[in-house]
Each structure stands twice: as C-alpha cells, then as structure tokens.
Amino acid sequence: VQLQASGGGLVQAGGSLRLSCAASGRTFSVHIMGWFRQAPGKEREFVASISRNGIGTYYADSVKGRFTISRDNPKNTMYLQMNILKPEDTAVYYCASTRQPRASIVLVTTDEYFYWGQGTLVTVSS
DSSP states (O other): OEEEEEOOEEEETTOOEEEEEEEESSGGGOOSEEEEEEOTTSOOEEEEEEOTTSOOEEEOTTTTTTEEEEEEGGGTEEEEEEOSOOGGGOEEEEEEEOSSOOSOSOOOSGGGOOEEBOOEEEEEEO
C-alpha cells in the first residue's frame, strides 16, 4: 500500500486548508486511518483517526472542534479539513493506516500504524 498526502500550503491564522491522502496498491488491507503531524524540533504527534467505514472518529484535544477527518472509500482517499488554523498548527502532516482490523480507533501512537505517507507541509502565519 502506498499513501500519498497532499494539500498543504501557507495560510494565515484563522484560515482553512483541506489535506488529502490517497491510497493505492493493496487497499483492501487499509483499515483504520489517521493523521499525525510533526513540528520542527518536536516529536510526531497524533491528530485524528477514523474507522474503516468512516463512522467512528477520534481527535486530539488540540484540534477538536476545528479539524474534521473523513474518508471516501470508493476513491481510496482520506481527508482532513482544517479550520480556524493557528500558528501552532504549523507542521508536516502525515497520513497513516493500520494493516489489520483493530477493535478501537483510539490509536494515538506511531507504532500502531503500519503504512505511512510522505508528509505535506502546513504553515500558518500569524
């Protein structure tokens, strides 16, 4: 499975961006998907996750109410709608997925995901 993240860019504080993550290859093995981010000098941190059917979602407290995760399975694509962006949201955003079904979508550590995209940079200016 290959994951390709896109949609990053430069935006002013208070603005919006939508990230996409396209999956290709053995997509039948893509189950729970998630977004992580890594700011300069910091560790990669969890942002949001979504169940295989798209119904279950889970968010980090720092983005709850501002970001929305979704997926379009026929298109093999996951999205992250980011609103009311803040300078502290500046980071490289990575998409990831598990390889096997999991009982919970509360998967917040990087070692719980198997497939990773290459990252897309989001810069929020003040």
